[in-house]
Amino acid sequence: MTSTLPAAAAEASPGFGARRRWAVLGVVLAADVLDLVDGTVTNVAAPTIARDLGGGAGLVQWLGDSYALALGVLLVLGGRLGDKFGRRRLFLAGLGGFTVASVACGIAPNPELLVSARLLQGACGALVIPQGFGILGATWPREQIGKAFSLFGPVMGLSAVGGPVLAGFLIDADLGGLGWRSMFLINLVLGGAAFLAAVRLLPRDRGDRRTVVDALGSVLLGCAMLGLLAGFIEGAGEGWTTVPFVLLAAGAVCFAAFCLRQRVASSPLIRPSLLHNRGFTSGLLLGVVFFAAVSGLLYVVSLFLQQGLGRSPTGAAVALLPLSAGIVVASVACYRLIGRYGRTLVLAGLALTVAGIVALLAIVANSGTDTGGWALAPALLVVGLGMGTCFGSTYDVTIGDIAPDEAGSASGALGAVQQLSNAVGAALVTTVYFHTADGHGTAHAAVVSLAVVGCVALACCGVVPLLPRKAQESHGR
Numbered sequence: 001m002t003s004t005l006p007a008a009a010a011e012a013s014p015g016f017g018a019r020r021r022w023a024v025l026g027v028v029l030a031a032d033v034l035d036l037v038d039g040t041v042t043n044v045a046a047p048t049i050a051r052d053l054g055g056g057a058g059l060v061q062w063l064g065d066s067y068a069l070a071l072g073v074l075l076v077l078g079g080r081l082g083d084k085f086g087r088r089r090l091f092l093a094g095l096g097g098f099t100v101a102s103v104a105c106g107i108a109p110n111p112e113l114l115v116s117a118r119l120l121q122g123a124c125g126a127l128v129i130p131q132g133f134g135i136l137g138a139t140w141p142r143e144q145i146g147k148a149f150s151l152f153g154p155v156m157g158l159s160a161v162g163g164p165v166l167a168g169f170l171i172d173a174d175l176g177g178l179g180w181r182s183m184f185l186i187n188l189v190l191g192g193a194a195f196l197a198a199v200r201l202l203p204r205d206r207g208d209r210r211t212v213v214d215a216l217g218s219v220l221l222g223c224a225m226l227g228l229l230a231g232f233i234e235g236a237g238e239g240w241t242t243v244p245f246v247l248l249a250a251g252a253v254c255f256a257a258f259c260l261r262q263r264v265a266s267s268p269l270i271r272p273s274l275l276h277n278r279g280f281t282s283g284l285l286l287g288v289v290f291f292a293a294v295s296g297l298l299y300v301v302s303l304f305l306q307q308g309l310g311r312s313p314t315g316a317a318v319a320l321l322p323l324s325a326g327i328v329v330a331s332v333a334c335y336r337l338i339g340r341y342g343r344t345l346v347l348a349g350l351a352l353t354v355a356g357i358v359a360l361l362a363i364v365a366n367s368g369t370d371t372g373g374w375a376l377a378p379a380l381l382v383v384g385l386g387m388g389t390c391f392g393s394t395y396d397v398t399i400g401d402i403a404p405d406e407a408g409s410a411s412g413a414l415g416a417v418q419q420l421s422n423a424v425g426a427a428l429v430t431t432v433y434f435h436t437a438d439g440h441g442t443a444h445a446a447v448v449s450l451a452v453v454g455c456v457a458l459a460c461c462g463v464v465p466l467l468p469r470k471a472q473e474s475h476g477r
Helices: 018-053 056-085 087-107 111-128 131-139 144-147 152-173 179-185 185-202 214-238 244-266 278-308 313-319 320-341 343-370 377-391 394-398 402-440 442-466
Strands: none
Touching: 018 056, 018 111, 018 131, 018 152, 018 179, 018 313, 018 320, 056 087, 056 111, 056 131, 056 214, 056 278, 056 402, 087 111, 087 179, 087 185, 111 131, 131 313, 144 244, 152 179, 152 214, 152 313, 179 185, 214 244, 214 402, 278 313, 278 343, 278 377, 278 394, 278 402, 278 442, 313 320, 320 343, 320 377, 343 377, 343 394, 343 442, 394 402, 402 442
16 A cells, blocks of 8 residues: 555544544554455465465466456456445445455365455455545544554554564464465454454445446456466466467557557546656656566565575565565655655665665575575665665655646556556566576576566666656645
8 A cells, every 4th residue: 555645535424433433443454454464475375375286386476466466457446436336335345255255265275266266355455445545534534634544654564564474474383284274264353353343333425326437447457467467477387388478469459458448438547637747657657667576576585585495484484574674664764754855765765675686686696595594684674675665755756746636546546556566576577587497496596586676676766857856745744
């Protein structure tokens, strides 16, 4: 979730006392935490799941990509559906579906059903997440809502750290002989509790049936991304035969149709006026490339820790703690710094990320699979600081000079792009890793993958001068 907020919050509903407002905030945060944790658990758990169910490298890639794909494609559509049918209704439907999909993940007997359940999880998450800000705007007074929003950064940061650690612990603990399945089945309790609390606490709203929903645009975007991801993953796993090229071509055709649809739709997913704003389009491009690169980086480091260095899932999660800590610290710090430094902060984040990647590359190239203990920790901390700095500043700067009435569309587009970039980046970078590892070993594969990600992050620096100089005035805290 970005720190971008809606242009305006609705007036708080009458009859909501302070205690109930905080309880509503707790429900919204709980749903967002479930979404983020389930989006990150497979970073560590994927190799274990693939060994248990089979599916090889393809399953490792699809486990995270399927979730991010569904979430990213449907995120903007989920927001529109909430406007049309009511935020409470969509929140409950999404949270209930998310809980059922989690159980389906936990009992899946084969890779195909597990990936299908992950797609359903992401789709249901896309119904829940966009409703949160609107619900808070309807329950919190305008002058106090900043208190609620200020909690999202730290809580989401801690969740990003906790997801992989929780996954590693549950896998190694093997509770009830369930192994990796327990990290999905636990959502039956967590999601069920959040659902019951939401039924009791969330305000009722009718929605506006006049809201136009561009379902065709969402379908075209979904087909485009599915074709592209399937092409890359199929090519990496089964070889570059006719099938992956057909899938890539189909994805490209669907994406072209999606772009045409955005020009003629009465209510497009992305306002055309936004794409005429140089600062916004530059930030969108930078976000696509950067988030794709670092998403792939996280997967590659986790794979190398387990496949190359022989770490257990818990050991891999603990080894990644310096990176996660860096993300949390930098994200919180940027909340105060973005108003003063603007796009300079983005450049600093990119520079730190590149420096950390170069250090990682040097360590792995020198020590290979003999890399021991906490040798990677300092470099991972620097990478985390760089990533957190970019996470906390890129999109706030991107919307620095857009019109207030475009803020909602811009926020939805940026959030969706971030999720889609996560899916595409993980697919591309892990494709490089698996292709190189086949015949050259995991250490060489990690070096090549890190070099690719480092070059991409360095190239992002060239886009920074095109961004707006400052974030919006609301960030001058």
